[in-house]
Amino acid sequence: MSTDMNADRDRPAPAGASGRDERTLALTLVSHTNIGKTTLARTLLGRDVGVVRDATHVTEFADAHLLIEAPDGARLMLWDTPGFGDSVRLARRMRQSGTPLGWLLGQVWDRWRDRAFWASQQALRNVRDEADVALYLVSAAESPEAAGYVEPEMELLAWTGLPVIVLLNQLGGPDDPARQQAELERWRTRLQGFAPVRAVLPLDAFSRCWVQELVLLGRIEQVLPEARRPLMVRLRQAGRAQRLARLDTAMQLLAASLARIAATRLPVDEDGLLRGTLRQVGSALGLRRDDEASPVQRAGRQLAQQLDGEIRASTSDLLHLHDLDGEGRADELLQQIGQAFDHSERLAPGPAALVGALVSGALSGLAADIASGGLTLGGGMIAGGVLGALGAAGLAHGLNLVRGRDGSRLCWQESALDQLVAGALVRYLAVAHSGRGRGPWSQTATPAHWRSQVDTALAARRAELEAAWGERDDTIATTARLQALLGEVAAEVLAALHPDAAGELPPPRLAS
Incomplete structure (x- = not known):
């Protein structure tokens, strides 16, 4: 868990010119004012720090926070600093001084006389005194040619002698990879x-993915002086282990939920099923009107309600795991996911597992019941947001009525379960690409190419899915199979x- 350095002053000082701790490395976030340093700090730390507001010089003092702690006590600190204000003027002053950094350290009165000028001094002083690497943010919301402050700020950073990694912020959602590239x-x-x-890397505070953070950690290791790299190797390994453990936990909770659904x-009720069938025959012949829900419809409603509860619970767990949970966030996420699916697709019913065409008709009646609002599932979230391409009619066609020695049972057919797996993975991608910049999860676009990537990967594992559904009565075995497949x-x-993060991710299993 990240901790605020200011709240724990007894811990060793971060690396810096005035007292370098050999077990600590420090990164400083620096940029022109109002580019989003504190917002990105919140995303990297996974919690709310500092003050975020659309105004200049919101951050007035440099604050350090623990970003990664290795098992051996090694620490990676992240500094959030004031933004560069009048960087052109500061660069000009430093050029005119015989000892630029000495002049900088002697400037204390500007805090009261010229706030913007003092903010620039504070930011540069922090880089000089505390950092091993400077992380310089720029905004993709403006063109590189229009960002006239970049050149003087690069000149200022050059005076510190530290390596600089540029992070491209405010890229927008991940819906257009070509534009971002x-x-x-x-x-x-x-x-x-x-x-x-x-190096210049993409790292949007709102829509970054955690794998991009692993790329950043790798680049930091590369640009450090050779003597400091072994420390960063341990820190990078610890950061990677933490993130992969969270990936594994996410896949486990989704797999367990899917196994329970399956x-x-x-x-x-067998007698009620027969009576319902006779009523449907009479209705079809125009002899009587059937206004009563059939046993299949009643069981179908209950099954869909249980599905709704499972999906909502697992979505909430997923958000909580990534420090993005908040009131109503799961509902917002499910509504967003529903917009990413093609609702014109429909599943074909499984006639071999259905008890004749009349039962299929009862299931179609369930679909009409759901579509007309007769079954309240959060504004149609199940039909549109979770099963995605199934839609309302597909929801009904995704049900199987299976007869056995102990009576008939209603359950989900495998094609519907396949769609639930795809939906679970898209939900995970939405959460994994959300930063803490706005606080808890907030609605963004869900790129259509996510679904196509998921479908392609699942299609290559058709046999593994079939094996999982083949032992669905054993939830422990099904969970284990699904967890491995989902991961x-x-x-x-x-x-x-x-692609830059491919080497940081677990390799595929060897075929047995």
Whole structure:
């Protein structure tokens, strides 16, 4: 868990010119004012720190926070600093001084005389005194050519002698990878002539993915002086282990939820089923009107309600695991996911497992009941948001009525369960790409290419899914199979979405 350095002053001081701790490395977030340093700090730390407001010089003092702690006590600190204000003026003053950094440290009166000028001094002083690497933010919301402050601020950072990694913030949602790559290349071209810059990476405070943080940790290791790299190796390994453990936990909770859904079988009253069938025959012949829900419809409603509860609970657990939970956030996420699916698709019913066409008609009646609002499931969230392409009619067709020696049971057919697996993975991607910048999870676009990537990866594992559903009555075995499958698919999709991070993700299992 991240901790605030200011609340624990007895701990060793961070690395710096005035007292370097050999077990501590420090990163300083620095940028022009109002670019989003504190917002990004919140995302990297996974909790709310500082003050976020759309105004200049909101952060007035440099604050340090624990970002990673290794098992051996090694620590990686993250400093949030005031933004550069009048950086052009500061660079000019430092050029005119015989000892630029000495002049900088002697300037104390500007705090009262010129707040913007003092903020620039504070930011630069922090880089000089505390940091091993400077993380310099730029905004993709403006063109590189329009950001006139970049050149003087690069000059200021060059005086510190530290390596600089540039982070491209405010990229927008992950819905257009080609556009984001084009923006990244524009900024790389703009910054390639500046000596301190060692790398330019995308890291949007609102829509970054945790795998991009692993790429950043790897680059930090590369740009450090050789003597400091072994410490960063241990810290990077600890950070990677923490994130992969969270991935494994996420896959476990989704797998357990899916296994419970797959194992659910609700009894259907045999006598009531026969009476319902006779009433449907009479209705079809125009002899009588059937206004009473059939046993299949009643069981179907109960099954769908249980599904709704499972999906909502697992979504809440997923948000909580990623420090993004809040009132109503699960409902917002499910509504967003529903918009990413093609609701015109429909599943074909499984006639071999259905008790004749009349039962299929009863299931269609359930679909009409749901579509008309007769079954309240959070504004149609189940039909549209969770089963996705199934839609209302698909929800009904996804039900199987199975007869056995102890009576009839209603359950989900495998094609519906497959769709639930795809929906679970898309939910995970939405959470994994959400930063803490706005606090708890907030609605953003769900890219359509996520679903196609998931579907492709699942199609290659058709036999594994069938094996999982084949032992659905054993929830422990099904959970284990699904957890392994979900973890592999998630890693494959994340590597496809973020190729630079492919080496940080678990490799696929060898075929047995």
